[in-house]
Amino acid sequence: MSWPQRLLAVFFMAAGALHFLRPRMYEQIVPDYLPAHHELVLASGAAEIAGAVLVVFPRTRRIGGLWLVATLVAVFPANVHMALTPERYASIAPGLLWARLPLQGLLIWWALRATRPLARLQDPRRNLNAA
Numbered sequence: 001m002s003w004p005q006r007l008l009a010v011f012f013m014a015a016g017a018l019h020f021l022r023p024r025m026y027e028q029i030v031p032d033y034l035p036a037h038h039e040l041v042l043a044s045g046a047a048e049i050a051g052a053v054l055v056v057f058p059r060t061r062r063i064g065g066l067w068l069v070a071t072l073v074a075v076f077p078a079n080v081h082m083a084l085t086p087e088r089y090a091s092i093a094p095g096l097l098w099a100r101l102p103l104q105g106l107l108i109w110w111a112l113r114a115t116r117p118l119a120r121l122q123d124p125r126r127n128l129n130a131a
Contacts, residue, residue: 001056001058002114004110004113004114005055005056005061005114005115007114008052008055008065008068008110008111008114008115009052009053009055009056010052011052012048012049012051012052012055012068013048013049013052013053015045015048016044016045016046016047016048016049016050016051016052017045017049018045019041019042019044019045019046019048020042020045023038023041023042023045026041026044026045026078027041028088028089029078029079029081029082029089030078030081031077031078031081032081034077044071044074044075047067047071047074048068048071050067051064051065051067051068051071051111052064052068054067055068055114055115061115062115062116062117064115065111065112065114065115065116066111066112066115068107068111068115069108069111069112072104072107072108072111073108076101076104079097079100079101079104080101082097082100083097083098083100083101
């Protein structure tokens with residue numbers, strides 16, 4: 001397991017655990033138009049933990065990366081909601097709320113890059129003499 005994969009797994013394990021340890025904090029950022037805020041927070045936390053566990057094992061690593069990407073896409077509306085309603089988050093500078101949006105793209109890139117199949121990482125010129 002590479003360091004980017006380890007860090008990815010630890011990052012999402014911790015992020016997912018926080019959904020269970022501090023659910024009220026996350027419930028506040030769920031857009032008003034969505035129902036069942038508490039349940040959505042727990043589901044997104046469980047999804048992050050599941051993705052982290054999938055990344056740990058080589059056989060499930062790629063699906064784990066794709067799972068995390070899907071999770072990040074699913075929670076993106078919460079980040080947009082925060083940026084569009086900064087008055088609800090007075091303790092966070094509005095610029096930081098907007099900075100979260102491209103950060104989500106960076107996390108998606110990291111999940112895809114860290115979990116891509118090894119065959120794509122190898123130089124195809126290495127295998128020329130093998131045939």
